[in-house]
Amino acid sequence: MTLRLASDAWIKELSRRLNESNSYERAAKDWEGDFLFVVEPDEEFDDTAYLYLGLHHGKSPSAALVNSEDERETEFVIRAPYGTWREVIEGELDPIQGIMTRRLRLSGNMMKVMRYPKAAQEIVACCAEVPTDWS
Amino acid sequence: MGVMRMNGYVGRLLYVDLSSGELRDEPLDPELTRSYVGGSGLAARLAYDIVDEVTDPLDPENPLIVMTGPLVGTAMPSAGRCSFCGLSPLTGIWGESNTGGFIGPELRFSGYDGLVITGQSDTPVMLAVVEGEARLMDGAGLWGLDAYETQDRARRILDEPRARVACIGIAGENGVKMAAVMNDHGRAAGRTGMGTVMGSKNLKAIALRGGGEVPLADPDHFALVVREILGDLDEDMAAMALRMAGTAGYVDMALMYGDMPIRYFQRGEWEPASRLSGVLMAEEYQKRIRACYRCPIACGRETHAPRYGLERVDGPEYESVAALGSLTMVDDLEGVIYAGHLCNVYGIDTISTGCTIALACEMFDRGVLTVEDTGGLAIRYGDVEMIHRVIDMLAHRKGFGDILAEGSATLAERFGVPELAATVNRLEIPMHDPRAFSGMAVTYALSPRGACHMQGDMYGVDTGQGPAVELDIVPGNRFEDSEEKGRISARQYAWRNLYNAWTLCQFQNPGVERLLRAANAATGWDLGVDDLLELGKRLVALKRMLNFRRGLSIKDDRLPELLFDPLDQGGSAGKVPDVDKLLRGAYEELGWDAASGKPTRDTLEALDLGFVVE
Numbered sequence: 001m002t003l004r005l006a007s008d009a010w011i012k013e014l015s016r017r018l019n020e021s022n023s024y025e026r027a028a029k030d031w032e033g034d035f036l037f038v039v040e041p042d043e044e045f046d047d048t049a050y051l052y053l054g055l056h057h058g059k060s061p062s063a064a065l066v067n068s069e070d071e072r073e074t075e076f077v078i079r080a081p082y083g084t085w086r087e088v089i090e091g092e093l094d095p096i097q098g099i100m101t102r103r104l105r106l107s108g109n110m111m112k113v114m115r116y117p118k119a120a121q122e123i124v125a126c127c128a129e130v131p132t133d134w135s
Numbered sequence: 136m137g138v139m140r141m142n143g144y145v146g147r148l149l150y151v152d153l154s155s156g157e158l159r160d161e162p163l164d165p166e167l168t169r170s171y172v173g174g175s176g177l178a179a180r181l182a183y184d185i186v187d188e189v190t191d192p193l194d195p196e197n198p199l200i201v202m203t204g205p206l207v208g209t210a211m212p213s214a215g216r217c218s219f220c221g222l223s224p225l226t227g228i229w230g231e232s233n234t235g236g237f238i239g240p241e242l243r244f245s246g247y248d249g250l251v252i253t254g255q256s257d258t259p260v261m262l263a264v265v266e267g268e269a270r271l272m273d274g275a276g277l278w279g280l281d282a283y284e285t286q287d288r289a290r291r292i293l294d295e296p297r298a299r300v301a302c303i304g305i306a307g308e309n310g311v312k313m314a315a316v317m318n319d320h321g322r323a324a325g326r327t328g329m330g331t332v333m334g335s336k337n338l339k340a341i342a343l344r345g346g347g348e349v350p351l352a353d354p355d356h357f358a359l360v361v362r363e364i365l366g367d368l369d370e371d372m373a374a375m376a377l378r379m380a381g382t383a384g385y386v387d388m389a390l391m392y393g394d395m396p397i398r399y400f401q402r403g404e405w406e407p408a409s410r411l412s413g414v415l416m417a418e419e420y421q422k423r424i425r426a427c428y429r430c431p432i433a434c435g436r437e438t439h440a441p442r443y444g445l446e447r448v449d450g451p452e453y454e455s456v457a458a459l460g461s462l463t464m465v466d467d468l469e470g471v472i473y474a475g476h477l478c479n480v481y482g483i484d485t486i487s488t489g490c491t492i493a494l495a496c497e498m499f500d501r502g503v504l505t506v507e508d509t510g511g512l513a514i515r516y517g518d519v520e521m522i523h524r525v526i527d528m529l530a531h532r533k534g535f536g537d538i539l540a541e542g543s544a545t546l547a548e549r550f551g552v553p554e555l556a557a558t559v560n561r562l563e564i565p566m567h568d569p570r571a572f573s574g575m576a577v578t579y580a581l582s583p584r585g586a587c588h589m590q591g592d593m594y595g596v597d598t599g600q601g602p603a604v605e606l607d608i609v610p611g612n613r614f615e616d617s618e619e620k621g622r623i624s625a626r627q628y629a630w631r632n633l634y635n636a637w638t639l640c641q642f643q644n645p646g647v648e649r650l651l652r653a654a655n656a657a658t659g660w661d662l663g664v665d666d667l668l669e670l671g672k673r674l675v676a677l678k679r680m681l682n683f684r685r686g687l688s689i690k691d692d693r694l695p696e697l698l699f700d701p702l703d704q705g706g707s708a709g710k711v712p713d714v715d716k717l718l719r720g721a722y723e724e725l726g727w728d729a730a731s732g733k734p735t736r737d738t739l740e741a742l743d744l745g746f747v748v749e
Contacts, residue, residue, distance in 0.1 A: 100599030
């Protein structure tokens with residue numbers, strides 16, 4: 001079964017896969033800081049979705065589709081149009097390249113993120129494993 | 136001599152003959168500036184007429200050319216650099232190295248766009264230029280001082296406490312082949328041994344002071360462009376990262392990509408290397424950040440190293456952290472800070488020094504070197520105190536240090552293992568692995584000064600830092616090794632050579648359109664986007680012909696054997712770029728003959744380089 005990106009099921013599946021990933025656990029063993037992924041509308045997607053992902057010491061204790069940016073306080077927010085998220089998840093856009101070119105707009109403590117690029121890479125790898133319905 | 140107004144330029148060069156002591160002004164030729172801009176581009180054009188196929192880099196005839204570009208000393212952000220150029224004693228071919236700080240702007244304020252220094256003084260001298268007046272002064276009181284002491288003492292001798300000083304340390308005096316020119320304390324024109332050239336001339340220091348200005352063609356528009364660039368800086372994530380954690384902030388990313396060399400380019404992963412992170416440096420050792428002239432990024436770090444009794448010390452950049460750290464299997468950041476400090480005070484290039492020591496570690500590990508060769512010293516990976524000792528030996532040419540002072544290629548040849556030297560055209564490979572970013576293979580193979588990351592930072596392009604979309608230089612797949620990737624890499628190579636002629640810091644990437652507007656507003660030129668790559672291609676073709684005249688050929692467009700072994704771990708595991716395919720695309724883009732590697736006659740003539748046609 002495939003899951004729509006902007007859904008509670010998708011982000012919970014990502015969370016589950018992170019919790020099973022030894023590579024992610026190693027890369028993020030000291031990481032503390034939750035993320036909010038904001039999926040912005042474009043020609044393929046006409047809504048705005050907010051995906052909350054809790055991250056703590058190499059695990060993802062919680063995840064949920066939330067109604068607004070204010071519903072859950074997170075240390076980091078990354079925004080991008082739906083099509084850009086798709087490029088990242090399908091491996092066509094390196095997330096670091098995306099952040100540097102501002103196609104992915106990151107807000108939060110940049111210094112902290114800079115210490116954990118490998119963890120970001122492992123999250124993207126887990127994203128790619130989530131069976132996603134792009135229709 | 137009166138100087139004709141020349142927008143974007145002071146309008147004159149100072150020629151110094153150290154053999155005769157003659158100093159003379161020459162007006163800057165507007166045609167030359169329009170064709171070669173400044174910096175290493177204009178220096179190469181001047182050098183082409185001064186040196187020939189037999190000039191020895193340590194001969195008095197080899198010029199040390201100190202050159203700025205048209206934006207240096209203006210309000211343009213991060214335009215405070217200065218190039219030191221000539222034939223390289225380390226490589227035997229074209230040498231160029233640029234440095235930040237304040238020395239470039241001060242040269243222009245003192246009344247000159249550049250200095251062309253030839254000859255050899257019988258005794259140590261200092262060249263002083265104050266408010267347009269140049270003179271040679273006795274430098275005996277400076278000889279033997281380290282680079283920091285020299286700068287301070289020169290200011291006192293000159294009684295100009297705000298003078299900017301470029302100088303050599305003890306290594307330059309001793310003919311160490313990778314000697315740097317040092318300025319503004321720890322800023323360095325490090326690569327290719329320009330400090331060795333300076334030392335060979337008995338020129339210990341150049342002290343500059345002045346209150347001049349650079350005339351601008353359209354000051355109002357120039358100010359507008361500057362405001363736009365500064366206003367958008369918050370959008371530049373690379374600049375933001377550099378400001379926060381310095382260039383060493385790249386360590387964690389580099390490790391993820393497999394870009395940061397480990398154990399002399401032979402390991403893809405080594406977890407302790409993350410202890411060298413610039414973020415940790417900022418958290419644990421940083422005292423303050425430091426900026427070059429009018430630079431809003433401020434990537435410079437001032438740190439401390441209490442274990443070595445240092446309260447304030449210039450912190451190492453990424454290249455130094457990797458060359459003196461992961462390359463030699465050292466994860467002790469404080470020890471690396473101290474190693475970088477030793478290189479600074481002695482005045483030696485941290486990249487060539489770290490690479491040469493790492494090669495010695497590898498040779499010792501393989502049994503090629505023994506304690507009998509090293510005077511009893513075990514040169515083992517991971518021993519930072521040994522590295523400190525060896526840096527001292529190298530700078531003073533003491534014992535085994537006398538061999539290390541010749542650089543990696545000579546070290547490997549001396550012991551019968553030339554294939555082990557990670558060099559291109561005898562210059563040590565810097566800290567970006569072409570197995571992680573295939574475009575770097577083109578940069579290293581074609582760089583006019585030997586392996587150099589500043590001649591086309593494809594690792595930057597493919598991580599999204601400062602793409603030049605108007606020039607079709609866009610981020611892509613970092614492992615792609617197609618002919619098209621070769622063409623993109625060649626364009627970046629030409630573009631960065633133009634940057635080095637503008638003498639701009641490559642961390643400042645305001646975009647092609649804004650740079651054009653700034654350059655045109657400064658100079659009064661009417662450059663368009665199409666002119667930029669033509670300018671860049673002219674510069675690389677000229678340097679190419681200068682090197683071919685000195686014996687280089689297409690056979691020298693090669694990477695060292697070590698880099699053809701795929702790594703079995705890390706972010707570039709299993710990858711080796713197809714260099715031949717990449718180069719085919721690059722030659723085509725540059726208009727160079729695929730069989731000989733030479734710019735074709737048509738290319739040379741189209742670039743107005745007919746004078747180099749044989």
